Each structure stands twice: as structure tokens, then as C-alpha cells.
Amino acid sequence: MPKMNSIYTPKQAVITKIIEETPTIKTLVLKPEEEFSFSTGQFIELTYPGKGEAPFTPSSDPNKKEEFEVTIMKVGRITALFHQAKVGQILGLRGPLGKGYPLDSFVGKELLIVGGGVGLAPLRSLIYALFSRIEDFKKIIICYGAKTPQDIVYKYQIEEFKKPENVELRLTVDKADQNWQGNVGVVTTLLDNLPLNSSQAVSVVCGPPIMMKFTTWKLLESGFLEENIYLSMEKNMSCGLGKCGHCRLGRFYVCKDGPVFKYSEIKDIEDIWD
């Protein structure tokens, strides 16, 4: 019997490890049956067999070829199923899809990375990619905000992000607990007194829509240029191929033309933060 293959067919990927990041967020380590590679910022469609698909941006180092990771927050029907999945279980994989971060255009620049909540997932992949050629970048400032200290993802390695000498890491939580010694407040409170030349620097932002909205406004106010603010747009990417029509944003399909956009490209489209 000929095996059916089409642009809608998922390939197999087996779960080799599950990392509990927070009470609502898990990272699945996946080993694809066939060779798979992605550029940082590109996304995949992950299938729970027989139940459905959802889009995720891998959170792992794009230079690692054997396995990749996706960090999943439990928010709906499919993500809840992924949270119940066990090591050894086989999931479906389509991708990579969309366009990633334009790393080469960041060379020689100062970079500001702003993440909120599970939005650090794609940014972790970006951080790995940047770190693999760290000497190409003048300076990297990573700002990350979570709701509570418990909600911080990658707790076990986040301190490593500040190891390279041209990297600065700033963390904040909306609500502290008794052990939290750091900054308290939303992520935009980390964006004051940034030691960089904002009119030249590039910023990459990923998080919930409301966080991206206020971060973008703050960055514009601080002198960042519209074309230097990169945003990961969250829309209903269903087919991921620019055919099913769900993720239209102005003249773009987020799946095909994004998911990363410069603010200057989308600023005139209404409801971009909805």
C-alpha cells in the first residue's frame, strides 16, 4: 500500500524526556524519526495523534540536530493532551514552518531580548543560537518577567544566560514570594536605564499580547526604531502553509510571512494585540 504523503502529513517524533517547568508548563524533548532541522524562530505543528495539531516554536538550540524541544503551556484541549503525554509516546511533526529570526542582520549590534511567561521558549532557542556565535554581537541584554517566581521557566539554567561577558540578564516577577530577592513588577519595569544605544539597537520581544503591546510602546518611547523591534505574533496558525486562512494579519499570513514581524511592518494593522 503506498504511504500517503502530503503537505498535511505529520512525521513521527518520539518523546524522550519530559521536563516540568512550572505547574502549567512542560518541556517535551522530541526525537524525530527523520532528519529535522529548523532556524531559530521558525515553528512546527505538533500533532497529538488522532486528536489534533497545534503550533509551537522549538525552544531548543537549533544547532542540535538529534533532538529538539518544545515548551508547552496548558491552555486548551490539545495542550492539555500534550501535558498528559508520557516518555516513549509518539507525536506527529510538521515543519519547520514560517520564517525565523534574521540573525545575520543582528551582527555587530546591541540586542535587547524581552520575554514574558512561556514567551521565553522561542527566545531560549534564539539565545542558544546567539551564544553559538556570541562574538558577532556587541552586547545582549535579556529581560524576562514571569507572574511569580514559581512561574519562571528554565529555572535550572536561566543563570547560565548571563555567563558570557557581553550578556546582561534581568529578571522580574509580578508577584514575589518570601524567597524572591529580585525585581518585582511587570517586565517593562526592567527596561529603564538600559546600557545601550536605543536608536541603533535591535529588540526581540515574545510574550502574551498585552505584554508585547506595552513592551513595544516602552521601547518606542525609549528611542528604539520601529523597524528594529521584532515581535512574535500569536495567531491561529492551523495549516501553517498559508492555505487555511486562519492567521491572516493585514496583508500577511502569520504562518507563512511570520511568525516574526518587525513592528514597522504591522503597526498600521488594527487589532494586532488582540
Add this chain to the structure above:
Amino acid sequence: MERLSKDFLVYTPQFINERDYDYSLFKEGFIFNPYRLISSPRQFFTASSSLVVGYFDSKIPRREIKPFAIVGLKSCDLYSLKIQDYVFLEGDFVDEEYKKKRETSLIISSDCTSFKDVCFCLNLEIKPYPQEGFDFNLSDIDRGFLVEIGSEKAKRIWEDNKDLFEERKDLQARREEKRKKIIEDLEKHLSSLGLVPQEKLYQLVKNNHANPLWQDTALSCVECGACIMNCPTCHCFLLSDEERKGEYFRGRIWDGCQYKNFARVAGGANPLKLRAQRLRNRYIKKFEFFKERIDLYACTGCGRCIDSCIAKIDLREIFKALNA
């Protein structure tokens, strides 16, 4: 039609009531439809609900796509296939099933000899008679058909069936006369409606995103989705996974932007949560998005959305109001 039935599943027009026609599998006899059918040709190329793939170790066999011939498409329908072709064939990802259906099917179109009240193709500069995109085109003349051959595939069929044809170059002038007449009649009908010229439609939508008209009009929408399901250029779908006896498969179901959850994401955010936003979205998609992407409006003037709307929302009236 009988001869075609040997190699194709042949769909021909049938009466479904005193004034409308729809496709039906050919059995005998042939009815000529003077204007477009109820259904758009979209259903033949991406069925409203169909199995797309089985995956992993699925033993579900690939369905053989039997070539089909569809008879009775009008010029507006042929135009709509340009939009569908762009969606499913252009770019990095080609929908193989759609491609195969387009390649193996036979399209037999025909001139309009009349029109429905809702027809306004000419307003969009689409002529009521086919000029491209068909295999055969039929012009109804003197109880017979003047047949124009529009493809290599059609030429081969003609060569194998020459006994059914007679060369009648002399009828071309009659065809032109009839075509002139239908244009005149349609122009007369459309000018009585005072429609907005097509070159203004793009800017009218683009400049009116904040117009309260969307809200006012959407109030009467009952979200039945008839406009999207009947539209020949609508193409949106969702993929739906199922498991049956341990085998996994993925189906495709038509979806559309007038449904509430169309743009909703898992976290609950929904950029099209209001009916007014969804109504506006339909116009942005058809008159801005496609115009910017491929310099075509995704509207054929077939009027199916007007015909099928129980709330009597009329695209032509919306443009008139935006233009007022």
C-alpha cells in the same frame, strides 16, 4: 456526455426548482443552464469535508481520484478558480490532491444567455461569457452549441470524437451578436442599480475599517455561514484529526471567517470576536488582501452570497453605503 462518461465522472446541470440549477451526476439528457448554478465549482476541488491523509502507519489507502468533467461553469466560476489556484498551487507548498484534480478534470463552460438579479460580474469587469480557463466552452446557438476548444486536453478529445462536431465558422458572428446582447442587457440591469465602479472597491474597504456600517450591518447577521460556504473564492478550512480502530487520519473541513471561533487561539484571544469584525474581515480579505497579493479581487460578481443570505446582507449595497 455519454462518451465522456466512459472516462470521467460527468456532472451536468439539473433543475432544482423553477429558477435554479445545480450539478448532478449525468444520467441522460442535457439541460443548458442560462446562468450560473447554485453551487460553485469549489466543491469539486476541495470537498466541504474530506479525508486528506492517513498518517503514521495508516493502512487507509490513498483514494484514487477519478477524473471528473464538470459542465455548466460560467465565466465567474472560471475566474474563481484563479483564486483557488493561487491558494492551493502557488508558493512553497503545493496541495497535491488539488493539483491532481485540476490536472485531470475537464471543464466545460458555457456562455450566459441570461442572468439572475444578483449577478453583477460586469461590475467587476468579468464578462458573462468565458474567455479563458476552460477546456471546452459552449455557446448556445440555434438549438445547438458552438464549441470552442480551450486546451490541448480538449483538442485530443475533439480529435477522437470528430463525428460529433461540424465545423461552423459561420456561426461565430451569431455568437458575437448574442454576446453583445447579453452584455447590453446586463449593463442595463446593473446601471439601474447604481453600483460602485470596481476600481474604487479596494480603497473603499481600506479607508473604512472604522466605519460604523460594519456594526450596523452585522446586527442582522445570524452567523449561518451561507455566504462563506457558497462563495466560489472562499478557501478557508480546518484540519481535523481522528482515530478509528487504531489508525489516525486527518480530514479537511471548510471553515470560514464568519464563524465565531475562526481566529480564536488556544489561550482564548480572538481578534475576530465581534460579528462586525468578522463581516469586515470578509471584505478586507476579498478586496484588500487578494488585491495586494495578486492584484485580483476575490469576488466574481456571482451574487451567491447575496442569494443565500437570509438576513439580506447585500455586498453591492455595502459598497454603495461605503461610497455614499
